[in-house]
Amino acid sequence: MSAPLQPVELPDEIKIGPIIGPQENLTTVTDTLAGIVLRRKTSYGWMMGTFVSFCLVMVLLMSMTYLFLKGTGIWGINMPVAWGFAIVNFVWWIGIGHAGTLISAILLLLNQSWRNAINRYAEAMTLFAVACAGMFPIMHMGRAWLGYWLLPYPNTMWLWPQFRSPLDWDVFAVSTYATISLVFWYVGLIPDAASLRDQAQHRWQQVFYGALALGWRGSARHWQRYEKASLLLAGLATPLVLSVHTVVSFDFAVAILPGWHTTIFPPYFVAGAVYSGFAMVLTLMIPVRKIYGLEGLVTMRHINNMAKVMLTTGLIVGYGYMMEAFYAHYSANTYEGFMMNNRMFGPYAPYYWCLIFCNIITPQFLWFKRVRTNLVILWCVSIVVNIGMWLERFVIVITSLHRDFLPSSWGHYTPTAWDWAIYVGTIGLFMTLIFIFMRTIPMITMHELRLLVPPETKTPVVPAQEPVKRI
Amino acid sequence: MSHSGIIETTPIYGVMAEFLNAADLVHAAEKAKAAGYRRMDAYTPYPVEDLEEPLDLHDNRISLYVLLAGICGATFGFGFLSWVNTVAYPLNVGGRPMISAPMFIPITFECTILAAGLTSAIGMILLNGLPMPYHPVFNVPRFARASQDGFFLCIEATDPQFDRAKTGAFLDSLGAYEVSEVAN
Numbered sequence: 146m147s148a149p150l151q152p153v154e155l156p157d158e159i160k161i162g163p164i165i166g167p168q169e170n171l172t173t174v175t176d177t178l179a180g181i182v183l184r185r186k187t188s189y190g191w192m193m194g195t196f197v198s199f200c201l202v203m204v205l206l207m208s209m210t211y212l213f214l215k216g217t218g219i220w221g222i223n224m225p226v227a228w229g230f231a232i233v234n235f236v237w238w239i240g241i242g243h244a245g246t247l248i249s250a251i252l253l254l255l256n257q258s259w260r261n262a263i264n265r266y267a268e269a270m271t272l273f274a275v276a277c278a279g280m281f282p283i284m285h286m287g288r289a290w291l292g293y294w295l296l297p298y299p300n301t302m303w304l305w306p307q308f309r310s311p312l313d314w315d316v317f318a319v320s321t322y323a324t325i326s327l328v329f330w331y332v333g334l335i336p337d338a339a340s341l342r343d344q345a346q347h348r349w350q351q352v353f354y355g356a357l358a359l360g361w362r363g364s365a366r367h368w369q370r371y372e373k374a375s376l377l378l379a380g381l382a383t384p385l386v387l388s389v390h391t392v393v394s395f396d397f398a399v400a401i402l403p404g405w406h407t408t409i410f411p412p413y414f415v416a417g418a419v420y421s422g423f424a425m426v427l428t429l430m431i432p433v434r435k436i437y438g439l440e441g442l443v444t445m446r447h448i449n450n451m452a453k454v455m456l457t458t459g460l461i462v463g464y465g466y467m468m469e470a471f472y473a474h475y476s477a478n479t480y481e482g483f484m485m486n487n488r489m490f491g492p493y494a495p496y497y498w499c500l501i502f503c504n505i506i507t508p509q510f511l512w513f514k515r516v517r518t519n520l521v522i523l524w525c526v527s528i529v530v531n532i533g534m535w536l537e538r539f540v541i542v543i544t545s546l547h548r549d550f551l552p553s554s555w556g557h558y559t560p561t562a563w564d565w566a567i568y569v570g571t572i573g574l575f576m577t578l579i580f581i582f583m584r585t586i587p588m589i590t591m592h593e594l595r596l597l598v599p600p601e602t603k604t605p606v607v608p609a610q611e612p613v614k615r616i
Numbered sequence: 617m618s619h620s621g622i623i624e625t626t627p628i629y630g631v632m633a634e635f636l637n638a639a640d641l642v643h644a645a646e647k648a649k650a651a652g653y654r655r656m657d658a659y660t661p662y663p664v665e666d667l668e669e670p671l672d673l674h675d676n677r678i679s680l681y682v683l684l685a686g687i688c689g690a691t692f693g694f695g696f697l698s699w700v701n702t703v704a705y706p707l708n709v710g711g712r713p714m715i716s717a718p719m720f721i722p723i724t725f726e727c728t729i730l731a732a733g734l735t736s737a738i739g740m741i742l743l744n745g746l747p748m749p750y751h752p753v754f755n756v757p758r759f760a761r762a763s764q765d766g767f768f769l770c771i772e773a774t775d776p777q778f779d780r781a782k783t784g785a786f787l788d789s790l791g792a793y794e795v796s797e798v799a800n
Binding site for chain 1: 658659668678696701705709716719725726732737739740741743744746753759761765
């Protein structure tokens with residue numbers, strides 16, 4: 146009798162496809178990506194998308210003008226609920242901004258080479274999301290023109306900001322995060338800008354990308370320092386990305402309000418941030434790879450991996466919700482218990498159950514490979530998760546504030562049209578920046594993608610032109 | 617091998633050879649090192665790790681700079697908060713310590729990362745001698761491919777063994793696709 150046949154475990158390359166399309170080589174990688182920026186005609190769809198987004202930016206500017214004229218009274222915030230949409234949106238945008246640095250830093254340290262195809266896009270998304278996030282605390286201050294009071298300098302009475310407050314830690318955390326993300330992004334851009342400079346069709350392109358490239362010439366000596374610096378930056382950005390949402394969660398956890406004052410907040414916020422960040426990457430990447438014909442570079446393998454990250458972080462977030470409910474019960478604290486009861490069955494109960502549906506039920510579909518590799522369903526799941534993560538912040542902020550300890554100080558919060566206008570306006574700003582980014586900078590880091598090209602296709606089959614001069 | 621049309625007396629930057637893939641380039645660099653050439657550099661569209669040996673790429677200064685910057689950032693962050701809270705504006709809140717270290721950690725941490733991160737990026741750019749608006753290697757007509765799919769090895773004229781004709785012939789013997797002189 147021969148031994149029974151063992152099922153053979155197929156490697157991912159065969160099951161889901163390779164990390165880079167088989168038809169790609171060094172020449173096509175650069176041609177495809179540089180071509181989008183340098184040669185592709187501005188399409189009708191791009192114009193329409195930018196136009197709609199830019200209209201929303203106008204909505205943002207108008208509502209901000211009215212806000213600065215009239216004050217924060219135009220919003221729905223009131224005395225028990227002093228943190229309305231401004232903080233909800235701030236946390237939501239910062240969370241979305243986490244995917245970029247996670248992909249570029251943590252996955253680099255973990256040697257996940259599939260990240261090479263999505264890190265530039267995700268990092269750009271991070272920068273734009275952080276820009277949107279950063280506006281909200283300034284607007285929420287009411288007197289935005291005094292925003293510089295946040296900076297660590299003494300006022301005329303020699304009084305300094307309160308450095309022991311998490312709100313001040315936020316200033317440092319978010320500004321450091323924005324700076325380091327920008328630097329990391331730019332460092333990744335230098336060799337690609339050199340590629341664009343060398344392929345430029347017009348003088349202005351040559352000057353623009355030449356200036357960005359700083360005279361990069363691909364010297365091996367430069368690459369060696371470049372690789373070292375990138376690794377160091379990744380090592381530094383990794384604790385940074387974890388610290389940012391931790392500090393944001395301290396804004397809540399250090400306060401004594403029921404529902405906020407818990408130790409699970411930092412890890413649960415970080416997981417939620419990565420969750421929403423990957424959802425946003427998928428939301429944007431699925432249509433973009435189709436429209437710009439990048440299926441050979443952002444393959445099903447990437448989509449599948451991102452969906453898995455979403456599922457994992459979604460489960461951590463689900464665990465966070467369960468622990469919140471468990472602590473509220475197990476602590477036997479009247480206020481905590483009431484908060485949880487109020488969250489589930491109080492005036493904001495629909496938001497809570499909607500959030501549970503979006504963030505816990507929906508991602509369960511991602512267990513199935515057929516869902517993870519079905520672009521339409523996956524795109525819908527990513528949208529639902531984006532909405533769910535926004536609802537999560539809404540529930541955390543509003544339900545804890547509107548009924549805290551004394552019933553005499555309870556209240557209710559209803560967002561006004563201006564709240565919505567500013568929120569939608571920042572989405573417009575985000576999309577406008579994304580549209581401009583796609584037309585000016587290669588969406589995928591070309592020099593990292595070249596590393597993924599298999600060695601046998603690294604030799605160009607036909608050299609582009611004959612040798613001109615021999616000695 | 618003719619030296620058609622090139623005036624021998626014009627000083628040049630070096631001799632550049634183009635190869636069609638990274639393996640050929642690494643092989644050529646190893647041969648050039650064995651032949652005694654030292655002042656040379658390779659130009660590639662992506663980092664090629666195997667070049668570290670033949671080209672003696674062992675510059676680790678940036679790690680040291682980043683470490684020092686991180687230490688400075690941490691010291692500054694903590695020192696600054698301590699100074700503000702003890703000297704500049706001591707604020708006694710319920711008799712708690714003036715230097716309340718745990719509350720200073722987040723800002724100290726952010727200062728550390730900011731200083732170290734900026735140093736690694738700016739340090740890399742400056743150690744590489746960038747920004748550099750002009751460099752002789754760009755005079756090679758096909759050099760634009762170094763940022764796409766070309767692999768180049770340049771032996772510089774400052775190398776003690778450099779000889780225009782011999783070095784060019786040597787590079788040609790390594791299987792270069794094209795060998796050209798780099799005007800200054």
